[in-house]
Amino acid sequence: MGIGKGFFVYSQKHQNLENSLAPNYFFHYLCLNTMLDTITSSHIPTNQNTNVPALGLGVWKSKPKECYAAVEAALRFGYRHIDSAAIYGNESSVGEAIRDSGIPRSDVFVVTKLWNADQGYKEALAAMDRSLEKLGMDYVDMYLIHFPVTGKRLDSWKALEKIKESGKAKSIGVSNFMVSHLEELIKETSILPAMNQVEFHPFLNDTKLFDYCRSKGILLEAYSPLAHGKKLEDPKVTAMAEKYGKTNAQILIRWSLQKGNVVIPKSVNPNRIAENGTVFDFSISEADMKEMDSWNENYRTCWDPSDVL
Numbered sequence: 001m002g003i004g005k006g007f008f009v010y011s012q013k014h015q016n017l018e019n020s021l022a023p024n025y026f027f028h029y030l031c032l033n034t035m036l037d038t039i040t041s042s043h044i045p046t047n048q049n050t051n052v053p054a055l056g057l058g059v060w061k062s063k064p065k066e067c068y069a070a071v072e073a074a075l076r077f078g079y080r081h082i083d084s085a086a087i088y089g090n091e092s093s094v095g096e097a098i099r100d101s102g103i104p105r106s107d108v109f110v111v112t113k114l115w116n117a118d119q120g121y122k123e124a125l126a127a128m129d130r131s132l133e134k135l136g137m138d139y140v141d142m143y144l145i146h147f148p149v150t151g152k153r154l155d156s157w158k159a160l161e162k163i164k165e166s167g168k169a170k171s172i173g174v175s176n177f178m179v180s181h182l183e184e185l186i187k188e189t190s191i192l193p194a195m196n197q198v199e200f201h202p203f204l205n206d207t208k209l210f211d212y213c214r215s216k217g218i219l220l221e222a223y224s225p226l227a228h229g230k231k232l233e234d235p236k237v238t239a240m241a242e243k244y245g246k247t248n249a250q251i252l253i254r255w256s257l258q259k260g261n262v263v264i265p266k267s268v269n270p271n272r273i274a275e276n277g278t279v280f281d282f283s284i285s286e287a288d289m290k291e292m293d294s295w296n297e298n299y300r301t302c303w304d305p306s307d308v309l
Helices: 033-041 064-077 091-101 121-135 153-166 179-188 207-216 235-244 248-258 270-277 286-293
Strands: 043-045 051-053 081-083 109-114 142-145 172-175 195-199 219-223 262-264
Touching: 064 091, 064 270, 081 262, 091 109, 091 121, 109 121, 121 153, 142 153, 142 195, 153 172, 153 179, 172 179, 179 207, 195 207, 207 219, 235 248, 235 286, 248 262, 248 270, 248 286
Parallel strands: 081 109, 109 142, 142 172, 172 195, 195 219, 219 262
Antiparallel strands: 043 051
């Protein structure tokens, strides 16, 4: 049994449910078996022989206690991919929630990132150790350079290669890298990034970057797939959601998944986390995918790395 729009209702018209379902929301989701199976079993392979769960939970700007609760809820709903970063200040909460869940560490794909102030060869090696200590883990599944810092990203990448070789990261990649940054990296280093995590949604559909990553076998991971909610109530999104009997958020997430991307929507609300996970029980038609492709406005809600030399 799938769980559709009527079960997880998140829109400005139905926000009263957020409180009515808490704190006993788990009792409202007794028919989660299909959802758990699809979230847990949907993976995308990388060029470094790892398999990334297609849907993950982002914990950007989540305070430690709310981060713990969000990760706990996500794991209960079947998520097996948690995306953190040193700069978020919540790595300890991520690790604690995973341990307390009782789910084997090997079943959860954990990502963290190297912050700008820690870039450089020796600095990156030390930063990895600090992140592992905070997470309470021996390794992460993916370690990313958070931003293409000028003059330091190549040395940082060489450190990540060493980190991968040591087993402290099963795979390594980058975040917020544009085509020029990737070209430089590929030319100067020996290991191709497994993943490039960037802002990506129908209103920021960077086809040049998307096509380049695809041509090189680099997995694109979409953060802010809901454009920080700034386009969530766009009439085009609403019309498409109504056509499929889904929420606006589900339509935006599904579009990115069908592009072949990994997607990491961020939320600390259990109902929204559950809603965001209910995206494997329908498909957007080819015609509607093309229609959504045409919505691009180069609308960026996060930092812009396009001018970084």
